[in-house]
Amino acid sequence: MSYHIVVCGSIVPDPLQTLEPVAGPGGPALKNEMMLPAVLDPWAAHALFEAANLAKNVPGSKVWLVSVGPKAKLQQVMMHVAQKVPFELVVMDGPAGGFVEAADTAAALAKAVEGITGLDKGKLLLFGGWSSASRGTGATLQILGELLGVTEQFQGVDELRPADDGSFEVKERIEGGGYLRSRCAGAPAVLGWATGNLPEPPNNPQVGMQNMRLIMPALQKAQPAAVGAAGVAYKAVELPGTRRQTRIVKDTPVDDIAREIVEWIKG
């Protein structure tokens, strides 16, 4: 049993960047959004690495990365991502910021997935991050699954273990540092990944060159995606305002510091 693994993931501002909201013509946006360095959404990146690892271990499997985002920025990010693992890129040209609707993004992704030539839905595993680092709803994958008729869904996945009969075991994060362990009879299924257990793969220039042969045409033929936030009115979008007056305690004996900390703990 092989898998057709479709990883959904877009780009987000580099986590090291300080963000600032501005009012744009279509609603809230980020200041200098197109100038901010971007990365593949961290949880989606984990999903991509897990997908590639699964495809490597299950012969006949294939990985697609489906993304809704501004294609110019996607091209920059793909120069880096393409060196990590083999995949075929499918692009919908649209906004990747936080202030868009999960339902719109899911609809655009569904259209892109439906358009993948050679995709066998009986083998389909829909991967993605269980939440994004932009909108952070943890909703897009479930909606996408519903649109595609896939009702075996898992979120906060850290482990997928395939069996020879096509079934697989999944471990999903739940409250209190525990895992819910389930066995799914097989594809199709939706899996929203947490971090998984794989380290980030090292750059491989050969993989990068192979990927880029398909990435550039995919970017060139990207269809526009109608993604927005119709029906939502943002009354305020702001950075958290509280800056604390940090008391610096230095050149103080360890005993005094420890005593103060213990008093605070017990207080």
Add this chain to the structure above:
Amino acid sequence: METILYLAHPEDNGALGRTALEALAAAKALAAGLGAPFSVGLLGGSVQAAADSIAACGAAAFFAAQGEALAASRYSTDAAACEALCRAAGATLVVAPATARLARCLPGVAQRLGGRVDSNCTGLTVENGAPLVSRWYYRQRMVAAQIREHRPWIITVAPCCFLAEDGQGGSASLQAVDLPAVTPRTEVLGIDAPAADEQTIRPEAEMLLVAGAGWTKKQADGQSHPDKAAEHILGFLDRTKASLGSSKSLVDLSGEGQSVLPFLTHLHQVGQTGATPRHKKGLATCCHGEEPHVVGWRFITERRAVNLDAGCGWAQGKADVLYVADAFAVMAKVNELLGK
């Protein structure tokens, strides 16, 4: 007029959890603000005890989806049950706790109902006769207040944002909803969780101890001392029953096969790709860094840090107190004092 449904599920012990009771408070306040009635919808293996525990909460009706298939958390059966509950109540607004179980299925339910979902909301009020929710964007780096025209509208409420409802027990009369036939292809095998005395992630704890990569660095003698670090960290957790969090850099070291602090996993990670804990107090040790760390710290009320850098970008402006000292020495003494 809006029709409000409070949607929840009992925990393994049959009772509603704290997050569920907080969401009930949010639903009640919303109903009061809108002058609209609200109903309760419960799903689970058996929900009578949970319903009885909130029987006097003021709900107009109690809808129940229960049975063996709903005893365990599974997308296909949970989504079908939640859809049936929403339809039975005729809900235009649904308020639910952001538990792992409901967070997984409710977006799909919104799609089935032709509605929309806003998840992990940290505020829910009424403004000009309409619900106004607050939620965070870009991983707790930006907060927005928003209203929505679309109905039905499902709102999940993040933990620790409302005071939990309490003491409204009685005897609830349940209305069973018709559940559609679902043939799940997923079998729930069970829950993997550490034994209680080995548990280091404690969402209910008053305090969070965050361990940073500094615990693994070379000390004054030119050697690293992971065993000593583990002794200090675990000793503190044992004495205080605090929860443990970690910076990404530290759990990544463990994940890359380095036996640094073997009790740390990605589950402990807070921040950009980790949890956003909500403990009352937080003590960060050997941490320093940039924006990704800050987001894991956002909802901790009282914050203190111990590290060797007086100009630490993480602590400055974000911690209430920064102790510039060797965390090994400080924590050893703290543990000694706590042990007395």
